[in-house]
Amino acid sequence: MNSQFKKGVLELMVLKTVRRRDVYGYELVETIRQAIDVNEGTIYPLLKRLTNERYFETYLRESPEGPPRKYYHITAAGILQLDALEREWDEFHNSVCEFLKEMNERG
Amino acid sequence: MNSQFKKGVLELMVLKTVRRRDVYGYELVETIRQAIDVNEGTIYPLLKRLTNERYFETYLRESPEGPPRKYYHITAAGILQLDALEREWDEFHNSVCEFLKEMNERG
DNA sequence: ATAGCTATTTGACAATGCAAGGTAGCTTGC
DNA sequence: GCAAGCTACCTTGCATTGTCAAATAGCTAT
Numbered sequence: 001m002n003s004q005f006k007k008g009v010l011e012l013m014v015l016k017t018v019r020r021r022d023v024y025g026y027e028l029v030e031t032i033r034q035a036i037d038v039n040e041g042t043i044y045p046l047l048k049r050l051t052n053e054r055y056f057e058t059y060l061r062e063s064p065e066g067p068p069r070k071y072y073h074i075t076a077a078g079i080l081q082l083d084a085l086e087r088e089w090d091e092f093h094n095s096v097c098e099f100l101k102e103m104n105e106r107g
Numbered sequence: 108m109n110s111q112f113k114k115g116v117l118e119l120m121v122l123k124t125v126r127r128r129d130v131y132g133y134e135l136v137e138t139i140r141q142a143i144d145v146n147e148g149t150i151y152p153l154l155k156r157l158t159n160e161r162y163f164e165t166y167l168r169e170s171p172e173g174p175p176r177k178y179y180h181i182t183a184a185g186i187l188q189l190d191a192l193e194r195e196w197d198e199f200h201n202s203v204c205e206f207l208k209e210m211n212e213r214g
Numbered sequence: 215a216t217a218g219c220t221a222t223t224t225g226a227c228a229a230t231g232c233a234a235g236g237t238a239g240c241t242t243g244c
Numbered sequence: 245g246c247a248a249g250c251t252a253c254c255t256t257g258c259a260t261t262g263t264c265a266a267a268t269a270g271c272t273a274t
Binding site: 110111114131132133134136147148151152155170172173174175176177 | 219220221222223224229230231
Binding site: 110111113114115117118145146148149152153156170171172173174175 | 260261262263264265266269270271272
């Protein structure tokens with residue numbers, strides 16, 4: 001898959017996933033991988049950035065099967081950002097799809 | 108608009124526009140601007156890259172209202188690339204939209 | 215000649231995905 | 245005990261690609 005398509009969309013997908021319920025990083029990678037191919041080295045820096053920007057808060061929990069997990073919880077600011085990003089994504093992908101259709105029609 | 112969304116999609120839009128008919132750079136910028144906000148400094152380097160990659164051929168034509176225009180014409184390789192990119196875009200945007208829907212439903 | 219439009223090009227910059235590698239806890243089998 | 249393999253987290257350096265700002269230049273109208 002063209003990795004360029006992912007730019008910007010991954011932030012949306014991460015925010016959306018964490019809003020549903022608190023998740024830890026590794027789990028989040030697996031969740032998003034169900035939809036698109038994505039690398040751990042992409043997600044962890046993104047989680048760090050979104051936490052720095054106060055869209056997430058974090059806490060640690062012990063795991064029954066490995067090292068402790070860092071859970072991410074979305075903040076009010078994070079929800080606002082998610083809503084904005086989702087609107088922008090809708091507008092963007094509608095614009096692109098309509099444009100592609102128009103280019104099919106007229107010469 | 109989130110400028111990151113554009114990465115990768117612009118190449119698709121440019122290929123699609125030039126396949127419809129030969130266009131010159133400035134005209135192409137105006138055409139794509141009907142759909143999404145885009146900068147000249149984004150399009151010209153992209154045209155150069157796609158020409159280097161043999162997806163486009165170019166020729167000059169005098170203009171009745173300004174300096175000569177460089178027209179871009181798509182090659183067979185360009186059409187193949189366009190078809191591939193368009194398939195990838197469809198798959199990608201379907202995956203993302205389905206993922207966003209799923210995240211709405213289950214908790 | 216001055217302003218404004220058309221048209222192309224370039225260079226420095228910023229955002230972000232990825233490969234690769236590192237650290238560390240836990241479980242299983244020898 | 246200890247080596248292998250999985251889970252889990254994190255970082256560094258790199259490549260790609262869009263953005264901004266500016267330079268160049270032809271043409272038209274005032």
